Amino acid sequence: MTPANNIAENSALRNKRSAARLAATQALYQIEITAGDANDVIAEFIDHRFGTDPETENKVVHDEVFFSDIVHGVLGHQSEIDRALAESLATGWTLTRLDSILRAMLRAAAFELKARADVPVKVVIDEYVELAKAFHYGDEPSFVNAVLDRLARKERKQTHSSKL
Numbered sequence: 594m595t596p597a598n599n600i601a602e603n604s605a606l607r608n609k610r611s612a613a614r615l616a617a618t619q620a621l622y623q624i625e626i627t628a629g630d631a632n633d634v635i636a637e638f639i640d641h642r643f644g645t646d647p648e649t650e651n652k653v654v655h656d657e658v659f660f661s662d663i664v665h666g667v668l669g670h671q672s673e674i675d676r677a678l679a680e681s682l683a684t685g686w687t688l689t690r691l692d693s694i695l696r697a698m699l700r701a702a703a704f705e706l707k708a709r710a711d712v713p714v715k716v717v718i719d720e721y722v723e724l725a726k727a728f729h730y731g732d733e734p735s736f737v738n739a740v741l742d743r744l745a746r747k748e749r750k751q752t753h754s755s756k757l
Contacts, residue, residue, distance in 0.1 A: 613660035614701060614720050615727075616642065620664050621697035631668050635661055666704040674703045681743040694728050695737070702741050706748045714745045 620634050643655045667674060675688055678699055682688070688696055702721040705712050718741045725734040 609656040610659050611720060611723075612643075613656040613663070615724060616655055616660050617663035617667075617701045618694065618698045618724060620660075621667055621700060622694050624664075624668070625693055625697060631664060635664055662709075663701050663704055666708055667700045670704065670707070671700065674700050674707065677707065677744060677748070678703050678740065681740050681747070683739075695725070695733060698724055698728070698737065699740060702737070703744055706741065706745050710749075714749055718742060718745065 616638050620631075620638055623629060624631055624634050638660070639655075639657055643657070679688055688699075691699070698721055702717055705717045706714065709717075718738060721741060722734050722738050725737040
């Protein structure tokens with residue numbers, strides 16, 4: 594494989610994972626707002642919301658396994674994730690004070706920081722800060738950056754092994 598092919602493959606994976614992170618944030622939001630069943634929501638996203646490549650008609654826009662891992666991971670460890678996030682918020686802030694989409698975003702990012710040691714901290718923080726910019730125009734991206742930075746320092750300070 595040539596370096597150019599390797600770069601192209603890494604870029605395609607990054608784009609699929611970025612799309613999966615956005616979808617996971619939206620799915621977690623939907624599950625929280627509607628109290629929907631996680632498996633039903635995941636199936637809905639994969640079957641009806643994920644895009645296809647018009648040239649091949651294959652689903653390629655999202656990393657479905659990564660998307661499912663985030664959604665199931667957050668829901669399976671939500672109390673632990675929420676506790677870790679609460680400890681990373683500034684004094685006087687609570688998770689319930691945050692809007693639902695921001696809460697979903699932080700939960701997805703926290704899951705990656707806690708359980709996906711294969712994903713570098715910088716990537717997790719950068720990806721979710723960019724997501725925050727897509728949903729919010731105020732200080733929320735800086736807020737997401739600060740919370741995730743504090744959480745990452747706690748979660749990955751000693752080792753990159755999975756905590757969940």
